[in-house]
């Protein structure tokens with residue numbers, strides 16, 4: 208049986224997404240989704256959609272949606288690629304920019320999908336370890352065909368100093384994909400580098416700040432030659448009609464996205480302060496989640512105790528670098544109060 212399957216596929220591990228538990232009482236703080244509703248225009252467009260449209264193939268190159276995105280970032284339609292979630296954008300970058308004997312770089316720890324995407328294409332992985340405080344550190348003789356730079360980083364929630372990022376991308380021989388899934392929650396982003404440097408692509412997603420993880424829409428911005436290469440190799444109809452329509456109206460309604468982000472930032476500040484008071488080491492988050500280290504209590508133990516109380520956070524226990532930490536998505540204020548109350552009873556040992 209197994210000789211029917213490529214050896215590299217037999218050898219690799221598949222990606223394990225965060226669990227999606229069902230149940231009204233579960234406080235789900237494990238996959239960095241947005242707890243607020245997307246734009247009301249999404250509801251309107253869905254009720255206006257003519258089902259006759261669904262019998263036709265969608266626009267293969269998503270022109271109307273790309274116009275809206277190009278307008279948002281002050282660039283041309285040729286600078287925009289849209290995909291079935293930014294996960295598809297990342298996968299296509301490896302297929303478009305990495306030769307069979309090439310390599311894929313990324314920081315460790317960062318988004319755990321990157322090594323799996325490299326394994327799928329059977330290309331070499333060149334992870335670069337972050338330092339003890341999860342800061343930037345790249346050897347001077349380092350090379351790779353494609354580097355995934357997560358900014359803000361996940362799961363650490365930190366941004367990197369732009370004064371370091373800019374010379375790095377300028378001196379880098381390969382393509383740098385700056386994965387900005389959390390940029391709307393951050394005080395800094397690198398979009399200007401995508402529009403000024405020939406080897407830089409910035410990827411964004413509607414899954415987090417726009418509350419639309421369910422429609423699967425990600426996009427990237429970069430020079431038209433790189434974007435053109437991605438269009439050559441994508442699936443013919445990679446973004447379905449409903450998603451194109453929903454994404455278009457959601458992006459046009461920046462006010463709703465901004466208001467939801469603002470609410471999350473306020474809650475994030477409050478929760479970070481409270482966790483510090485409770486004796487946690489809390490990193491300076493620039494995303495919609497907190498990266499924390501419990502002191503005096505093991506991360507795994509806390510994770511299990513929270514879980515018993517129907518509060519699900521994310522624990523990355525299989526890696527030495529991350530097993531002392533928890534990643535906590537910022538939910539609604541009531542959800543976070545429930546989380547903090549439960550946490551307090553656990554920390555105080557009354558549970």
Ligand SMILES: *Cc1c(COP(=O)(O)O)cnc(C)c1O
Nearest residue numbers: 292293294318361388412414425
């Ligand atoms: C959530 C996330 C993605 C995936 O986004 P989708 O558009 O939902 O595929 C990509 N990169 C990072 C760092 C993420 O956290």
